[in-house]
Amino acid sequence: DTGVSQDPRHKITKRGQNVTFRCDPISEHNRLYWYRQTLGQGPEFLTYFQNEAQLEKSRLLSDRFSAERPKGSFSTLEIQRTEQGDSAMYLCASSLPVGSGQYYNEQFFGPGTRLTVL
Amino acid sequence: KQEVTQIPAALSVPEGENLVLNCSFTDSAIYNLQWFRQDPGKGLTSLLLIQSSQREQTSGRLNASLDKSSGRSTLYIAASQPGDSATYLCAVSTGANSKLTFGKGITLSVRP
Numbered sequence: 331d332t333g334v335s336q337d338p339r340h341k342i343t344k345r346g347q348n349v350t351f352r353c354d355p356i357s358e359h360n361r362l363y364w365y366r367q368t369l370g371q372g373p374e375f376l377t378y379f380q381n382e383a384q385l386e387k388s389r390l391l392s393d394r395f396s397a398e399r400p401k402g403s404f405s406t407l408e409i410q411r412t413e414q415g416d417s418a419m420y421l422c423a424s425s426l427p428v429g430s431g432q433y434y435n436e437q438f439f440g441p442g443t444r445l446t447v448l
Numbered sequence: 449k450q451e452v453t454q455i456p457a458a459l460s461v462p463e464g465e466n467l468v469l470n471c472s473f474t475d476s477a478i479y480n481l482q483w484f485r486q487d488p489g490k491g492l493t494s495l496l497l498i499q500s501s502q503r504e505q506t507s508g509r510l511n512a513s514l515d516k517s518s519g520r521s522t523l524y525i526a527a528s529q530p531g532d533s534a535t536y537l538c539a540v541s542t543g544a545n546s547k548l549t550f551g552k553g554i555t556l557s558v559r560p
Binding site: 363365370371386435437440 | 482489551
């Protein structure tokens with residue numbers, strides 16, 4: 331399967347614990363996005379990488395959140411001192427760069443990681 | 449700030465009906481618009497992408513149109529089937545490298 335993969339698919343944690351999620355993009359995609367989706371809402375943008383560089387962060391990404399993409403391949407999203415309000419589906423997407431033949435910046439999403447904070 | 453609206457939030461139709469899902473956005477300076485399908489508890493599946501210079505895109509029973517000047521897009525589903533039951537999300541990007549701004553989605557139920 332050459333799609334975007336995310337691990338774990340589900341995570342249950344207690345308030346105050348740290349959690350880390352992983353995203354593996356489609357192999358030739360150099361752009362990687364993180365979104366968060368709560369029940370009944372559309373996904374909201376969190377942050378975006380081009381290769382290993384983090385180019386944009388949303389104001390939603392408080393200082394308890396950190397994302398990395400150390401070698402420009404997979405990415406991790408860490409949440410420190412989790413709160414019940416962090417409970418959501420965390421979605422990762424990837425896309426090809428403009429000019430690579432995929433001009434349209436079509437984003438392809440992974441299955442998501444569902445986080446429940448008790 | 450770009451805002452995307454999808455109304456109604458839910459729709460129920462009998463099998464075989466042709467239907468139109470609406471999406472509106474406040475800032476017409478978009479780069480592209482994507483329609484996604486989301487099954488319960490799952491990730492998003494890209495259905496169609498329309499560049500800002502295009503008026504429509506077709507894939508099988510799906511046809512998406514874009515009227516950038518009026519800030520509207522529609523997703524037309526022909527001959528709906530129970531397997532089409534899902535949430536349909538519309539999203540716009542405002543630049544070649546930029547994030548997507550999503551609507552809340554329309555939850556479609558197709559009754560056998």
